[in-house]
Amino acid sequence: MRATPFLRLFIPLAIGICLQIWLAIPWWWLVAALLLVVAALPAWGRLPLGRQYAFNWGRGVLLYMLLAGAGALLVPLKDVRSQPRYFGKYLHEKPVPDTLLVSIQEPMQERARSCKTIAAVTAVVRHRQVIPVNGSLLLYFQKSSKVNNLRCGDVVWICGTPGPIGNSGNPGAFDYRQYCAAKQLFYQAYIKTGCWRQTNHNNGTLLSRALLITRDWCVRTLQQYMGNGPESALAAALLIGYRYNLDRDMVQAYTNAGVVHIIAISGMHLALIYATLLWLLGWWPPHRLSNIAKAFIAISVLWGFALVTGAAPSVLRAAVMFTAIAIGQFVLNRYTNIYNTLAASAFLLLCYDPWLLLDAGFQLSYLAVLGIVICYKPLYSIWLVKHKWLNKVWEAVALTLAAQLFTIPVCLYYFHQFPNWFLPANLLIVTLSTIILYGLIALLAVSPWPALAHYVGAGVKYLTAAMNRLVVFIEHLPYAVTGNIYMPLYAAICAYVIIAGLVAVWLRKWPKGWLLALYAGLGWAAMDAANAIQAANRRTLVIYNVPAYTGIDVIVGGKLQFAGDTALLQNDSLRNRYIQPTRLVYGVAEQAPRSLACRGAFISLGRTGMMIVDSSWRPFVPAKKLRVDYILLSHHPRLSISQLKNMFTCKMIIFDASNPLWQIQRWKSDCSALTLRCFSVPEQGAYLINF
DSSP states (O other): OTTTTTHHHHHHHHHHHHHHHHHOOHHHHHHHHHHHHHHHHEEEEHHHHHHHHHHHHHHHHHHHHHHHHHHHHHHHTTTTTOOOOOOGGGGGGSSOOOOOEEOSSSSEEEEESSEEEEEEEEEEEETTTEOOBOEEEEEEEEEOOTTOOOOOTTEEEESSEEOOOOOOOOOSSHHHHHHHHHTEEEEEEEEEESEEEEEEOOOOOOOHHHHHHHHHHHHHHHHHOOOHHHHHHHHHHHHHOOOOTTTTHHHHHHHHHTGGGGGGGOOHHHHHHHHEEEEEETSSSHHHHHHHHHHHHHHHHHHHHHHHTTTTTTHHHHHHHHHHIIIIISSSSSOOOOHHHHHHHHHHHHHOGGGGGOOOHHHHHHHHHHHHHHHHHHHHTTTTOOSSHHHHHHHHHHHHHHHHHHHHHHHHHHOOOOEEEHHHHHEEEHHHHHHHHHHHHHHHTTTHHHHHHHHHHHHHHHHHHHHHHHHHHHHHHHOOOEEEOOOOOHHHHHHHHHHHHHHHHHHHTTTHHHHHHHHHHHHHHHHHHHHHHHHTTTTTOOOOOOOOOOOOEEEETTTEEEEEHHHHHHHHHHIIEEEIIHHHHTTTTSSSEEEEOOOOTOOOOOOEEEEEEOOTTOOOSSSSEEEEEEEEOSSSSOOHHHHHHHEEEEEEEEOTTOOOHHHHHHHHHHHTTTTOEEHHHHOOOOOOOOO
16 A cells, blocks of 8 residues: 555545535535544644554545545535536526526537537526626527537527426436536426527637637548448548537447447557557657656646546546646656556546446546556466467457456446457457557648548548448447346455455455455345345336336236336337346346236226326216226327316326426426326426336
8 A cells, every 4th residue: 555645545435425425524524524634633642652552544534535535525526516607506496597608518419309408507698787697508409400500619608598408207217416416407498490590709718719610621531431320420530529420320339348438538548559659759869958848748648638628527537647647757766666656647537527436438448457556467477378469369369358358347237238258359359450550640741642541531531331231230239239237236246356355365365355255245136135035025016207208007916017108118219228238127027028918098996096198188077976096198288187086086197208397397286276286297207106
């Protein structure tokens, strides 16, 4: 630990950040706790020397508590909602401002019915007064030719009241609200054509404009010499991380093949750039000033590339690490401890943005590098190959396995699938992508000479197309992907404890590692058994939040019955996004669901009953009101709430996501006037009924 001081700083800082994110401790409690710890440290020094030595561990505990408290305090300090000029605070005041001045921060992403971007809010109009504010929000512009002309930095007046970012609320589904919150995005707005006006100003700084110009030039050059097809889109993602033009099916193919990291700018790209810079600067004789100049050039190029690519967590990690390596190699004339460099980069990045700790890219990047650092050399030394080229292959195999070892639990936790052909895929695709990456750099270098750039672009396009075909071929191989793998958080933690114990036995010859792995496995099995018992006794109805669809699962023990739109089950994309995660959580993912046997539009759940009222219903006056527990309004029925009240007596009226929002708002107002309980699935998330 003495050789890795930053590791001792990183661990308590990360623990404090995690505790604060999950517990949301008030900031004044944190400040009070930190003041107590700070006051205790001088008091410790006034103890007799004998007691200080006897309880020397106490000083370390206090310092760890201080770092953990500082990490916890970083979370509210970095939360934009705590700033006095945050625009979201004005949305809770009367009158609510509906005119905002925003600056476009990202290129427009074309969607089915809109164009999506992120904008920084610089001012709001309230009482005819322009008030400077800060913060960012998601914007969805209605499609038009003018929207496509908006560029990063453009200043736009918009008319519309932002609302909170929604979430499906389906159990086990991707938490989009939490994902956006980690990026300090809490509001969104839909802007219709005619409700926005572009100004003549651009808020971009000189540096940001230079970076945008550089990125746009790279994209235009690639499109000029490689065409506007999937090859240039993939080349832009591979070279500078510009993923806005990528085809979703192609991204899924790379994911299923286990090589999606190729199109996500990572440490591999910076390692290639750094190696190239060392080769280009090799002619410069070593000298104090020349070494400082080499370090300056290398660091400037690395950080310039990191900023052009959008500064993703994996790129920031690599940039900080290579900065430390360059300073140690050229300025300090010594190599740093790789573990300390890794911990230092993580520590500095978390001080800059504590929410990075929840970022999947941040976690996977560090875990992959940690696996390589710990396991690559011992794994490579298992088999000593004398043949030169076969030895190169074995090096690549050992490197891939080492990187995969520490990332498997996190991948299963987030993505619920495992690419079975990841090893041959990485051996082939990583090699080919490295050649393509150097070809793309060469294409940009020779772009001033169109004739030469034409031939280079044609060659790189051919290689990129070949790589795409190879990825699609691997994706369609038998047993390419093992899907529907449910790994909860406790299972991921137990898996890492098992890996740590076995690695300690392998590398450190620590016999207690077997016991550590055994206890972790027993804990994992015990929690799985508890979940299995809970699942066997589960009786739950889930009304899913699926836009424009009605989807209902009735889960009794391990049996599953579905009611709703059959088109929802036939659409693989919608089913995997909205329904499959819940079935994984409840342990019914592998069973083919049966259609629910229901009489008419009534679902009987033991002593609980739910009536589904859809567009086929018409109002009638029964001799006696029908008594049901729940009424589900689906597919915009032509009934008013007062008519429903005359027909039924119920505990709750539920509006599912197949209804338009304007109709739901009208129904909610009527329910409020008639003192009826109601629940809006598209606004509040999936509705669960335990019976």
